[in-house]
Amino acid sequence: SxxxxxxxxxxxxxxxxxxxxxxxxxxxxxxxxxxxxxxxxxxxxxxxxxxxxxxxxxxxxxxxxxxxxxxxxxxxxxxxxxxxxxxxxxxxxxxxxxxxxxxxxxxxxxxxxxxxxxxxxxxxxxxxxxxxxxxxxxxxxxxxxxxxYRIGLATGYEAFLSGLGKGTRARIKGSEKRMASESTFAVNGCLREDPEVLLKPIKELHALRWNNQKSFGAYKKFLDALLRFDDERDIELGGVRLEYNGEVMAATLNVSFRGVVYNVMLGFKEVPVKRVSPGLLALSLDIQSCSVQSELACYDLLAGSGKRTDYKSKIASKGPxxxxxxxxxxxxxxxxxxxxxxxxxxxxxx
Missing domain, CATH: 3.40.630 (Aminopeptidase)
Structure with missing residues (x-):
């Protein structure tokens, strides 16, 4: 298939x-x-x-x-x-x-x-x-x-930025610039991480933003099983973590399969720095990281919209x-x- x-x-x-x-x-x-x-x-x-x-x-x-x-x-x-x-x-x-x-x-x-x-x-x-x-x-x-919504990765990160609307591109560039000027900001890539390492910060961010107290234990069990039953070694877990003063401000969780990165989870909270969009910044950094991996062709944001704004339609093209x-x-x-x-x-x- x-x-x-x-x-x-x-x-x-x-x-x-x-x-x-x-x-x-x-x-x-x-x-x-x-x-x-x-x-x-x-x-x-x-x-x-x-x-x-x-x-x-x-x-x-x-x-x-x-x-x-x-x-x-x-x-x-x-x-x-x-x-x-x-x-x-x-x-x-x-x-x-x-x-x-x-x-x-x-x-x-x-x-x-x-x-x-x-x-x-x-x-x-x-x-x-x-x-x-x-x-x-x-x-x-x-x-x-x-x-x-999907984003092509083959043409690189700069092509992704150039295809965005003026306002969205300015928000991403401005957030990147302000993050770079703050020594307390850090970006950590999480390729092939243990599911618990990827899920823990997202669980905490969801609890704060969505008042979501449900257990992520079943999700960890599922991701553990997913890797265990992947006999063909087609699946990898990954993502990025955006930190400020050692505290996670935004995190993504991706499942990669045969050249496609599926962004299955995103979590973020407000950053105590003006005009920094943590969720959008985390996604753009994630896309940048994926675009340099030649085996990856597509970043799939899946269906749905954000809590306040339909951010996916602003940064990606319509998929099926x-x-x-x-x-x-x-x-x-x-x-x-x-x-x-x-x-x-x-x-x-x-």
Missing amino acids: DQSVFTSWCWMYAWWRTFKEDDFELFLVACREGERLVAILPFYIAHRPFLKLLSLRTLYFLGYKGSGEAGYRAEYLDFVCSSRDAQTLRAPLMQYLLSGAGAGAGAGAGVDEIILSDVPATELHGSVLTALKKQGAAYIRETARDQT ELVSHQILLRWLPRMVYSLYDWLQKIKKGA
Whole structure:
């Protein structure tokens, strides 16, 4: 597969080993052409509360958690196959999945709904779902749409800066200049560091900025497992730490996989120096560090936006859009959600 780290075997296996719960059922479908494995449908089944007293048997991608203790968010989720095979396999695989679920036998027996979360929104993906809607085999709802952002590394850091807007470039250059004039500032690269070393400062920064007191213990366990199961040695952890007077002001955590750096975590707090943007500065220093590594081609900021400003759109180009769909198969949830959507539409039109 030429897909992302989130559909790699080591990520999915580490995620399952770390975040599965007792009632989760692993659900994998393999597709072969002769003796060649051409696709895998990487799912699991869990129960989701519905109408207080009921529950739905729901099919989720490995890497996404719909309830309970939060997992480590994964993006670019999809069937596992090459882009060449996806053109011919996506539609029949989805049909196979739905026909089994709807009939109560075969591939998706006993499943009430399918959640396709954070899937790259391609024309092919949209056409498959449109065809399924026309067939009436399920009630399909779009539940979320997110924009990813990417930065090319091949042309170097100066090319990255020159491509920014005037105001953003001035903020970065000004922050770098003011940081350089203060002897109490320090930048530490964290390539191939232990997960705990990378997570500890981000945990503290998140607690201050987001009032987030949750434990990062599961995240450390996941990253430990990710490295342990990486038999091909495709994955590296890294990041930068921006320090002032020996205290961490900003930190990043990256997962590198086959030439792509995924910025999976960023934390920062206010710096007691005027006109220094710690989060933006940490990211720019991280990008600068990655741009000199010839094996790295792309810095992926993933989806989402900042707490106050959409900083990603200011420093990066748009990547694939991610779309999430809920596919309802049984008559009761189909009726309930179609009625809810109809009422919401009436409400908006009022």
